[in-house]
Amino acid sequence: MDTRPLRAPAYRRLLLGQGVSFIGFQLTSVAVSAQVYDITRSSLWVGLLGPANLIPLVVFGLWGGAVADAVDRRRLLLTGSLVAWSATLALLLHAWSGLENVFLLLAVVAVQSTGFAITSPVRGAIIPRLVPTERVAAANTLNFLVSSVGTVLGPLLAGVVLAKSGYAMAYLIDVLLFGAGFYAAARLPRLVPLGEIRRPGLRSVIDGLRYIGSQPIVMMSFVVDLIAMAFAMPRALYPGIAAERFGGSAIAFGWLSASLAIGAVVAGLLSGWVGQVRRQGVALVVVVALWGLTVAAAAFARPLWMIVALLAVGGAIDLMSSVWRQTILQTYAPDEMRGRMQGVFMVVVAGGPRLGDLRAGATSSAFGLVPAWAGGGLLCAVLVVAAGLAVPAFRKYDAAAERVRRS
Template sequence: MSDFVRRHMVDTRPLSSADYRRLWMGQGVSFIGFQLTSTAVSKQIYDITGSSFWVGMLGPANLIPLVVFGLWGGAIADAVDRRRLLIVGALIAWTATLVLLIQTALGSRSVVLLLVTVAVHATGFAITGPTRGAIIPRLLPVELVPAANTLNFLVASLGSVIGPLLAGVVLARGGYGTAYLADALLFGAGFYAAVRLPRLEPVGDVVRPGLRSVVDGLRYISGNRVVMMSFVVDIIAMAFALPRALFPETAAERFGGSSIAFGWLTASIAIGSVLGGLLSGWVGRVRRQGMALTFTIAVWGLSVAAAGLARELWLMVALLAVGGAADLVSAVWRQTILQTHAPDEMRGRMQGVFTVVVAGGPRLGDLRAGITAAWFGATAAWVGGGLACAVAVLVAGAAVPAFWRYRPTTRETGDK
């Protein structure tokens, strides 16, 4: 039994580090609040407009700050104390949550104001995301980084389950203001964890943050086809297949506008990620990671397409959960490649690009889903996107032999 647990269940050894443990727990608690706000904003905009197009506009409202400040924040993380930068980014996001709370308390129905506030919130996330990713290899030995990444994605996925399900109850009983207030209170856990971190001054060659340092990071990525393709396949997965912007319309059309059904749909992908994370002991033993990434993302696309055809809520949730498990596994492999093979003086910039792709890709998916739903209807946008993802990722993966044949080594400095 113990051998089964060791080989197949999640590796918890990184939690023996007090600094990492606080960071992990703080991230988990505050991410529940983040998901509360994200779910509430999505439904609030749909209730105001009755349009999936405007829900889809949350995509660019999040994407633009993520691209600009994700890259810039990653460059800064390579040049300053990462603990201090993490605190600054967290405070920016918290301020945006308070503004959402104030808007709702005043009875504002301005969609533009909501989108602007969401953009400010995304700015804070764009700074904290790459900074937190760059901190982890400084807190743990390299052999524990993959396990730490799995734990991070697991707790984020757990928050993505609890947050939307809690939002469904909160929105039904307390309204949008209650959801934003809960987020503001839960923020304290992540802030406490950041404050308790040790000073994390930059090591190695420090480059002044700016356009040149960002370009250096992008040049590093462009010179490594394996790293580049790990980003490409993730963009395909999110931009083509993510059906998140269609959840409000689907809940309205198939389930009578039930907030509970909306909460389950929003949580479904993360439910699969949690289950995948709990059974992730095998992930670190996979050697053909390029091929495995390609197939897991194809599984994601096909699961999404099948969910779009389902009519029962439980079946939609189950199929989306399968996709969520595949998404978590691929995310762990991609993140580990960046953290273990990039030198410390480049990690902030690598995590900046990772944040842009991981957080920005879903925003492209929101925009794609909203526009195609307006043209062809929600079902066609949902199912067609999933099928297009599966086809595109298989073609892209097979077209780059260096990625398709990729096996991890102790340290990567160029194409393998």
């Protein structure tokens, strides 16, 4: 690993705080999915968590990115964090009450998604202000590695907590772990915007979208991720697979939920070479196609260890894809556009899997678990290759040459 970004104290605190709080966030995500399935016994209802997350992500992600280009990013990060924490507290109170109201759960998840939609683009826009440009790729890799560690530990912890103590304990742990992320945000320096400042609003958002539409390389970085997540993300099917093949085991569900992140952690620990790849466009097309094929193969595996292993390979591939996409955005766009670019990035990165949840849940109800799982992965591989072939500028993108040109 390239650990040089850790020499910057503000970045180091932000990374560690985010890592601790993200364990709780993932614990809650798994617990909510399990609770919805426990109440309804339906993968379709689990899939509906997708749009409950997606609508606030789109609205407040784009708005939050525009605001991040116009205000102190530290203050905005603190505000969004408090919104997300309040939603987790509401989940805890709901679990304690014993209401088992799925509509209330969906509403609270939407509020939590609003907080996440505000904070995520701010964090992405902050990184190039905390570390030198040549270390942005390494900082992104460390970010994704720490997030992946949380995505491993959170679901595995969820499997144990749900089996032993129930939903309320899961949400209580998240409420407590949140403090680490809030402390790190509070210790950041003031981060006022650079360059031209536009009043945040619809016009500012439209300017950001217009910029994306005029830059094929930026546009394709979003398109390949949407294809990967909307068509191949299988996580809404985990509760159904755990029930159908493993007797509803909470431990099996925890391992399935952690599998992608396990691979991402391993890839992150061996990631020193990732930031050295110059042809990041063609590399993205290749790895997203491999992601789809790996996910499809996992649908046909029967032993739990084999499903987890195949999904872990997919998670390793996804980490590489995430680093290259994020680095393209952070180094290609000017600082006064970074908040909006990160807002759109967050909408795509977080919204794509929610679309995938809805697609997986709906197709599973119509065609069954295995066709929904495998068919999405195969379709992903076909579509990303077709999209890559259609945009030569993206295939030819050279990160090192672009950095030299802009300097």
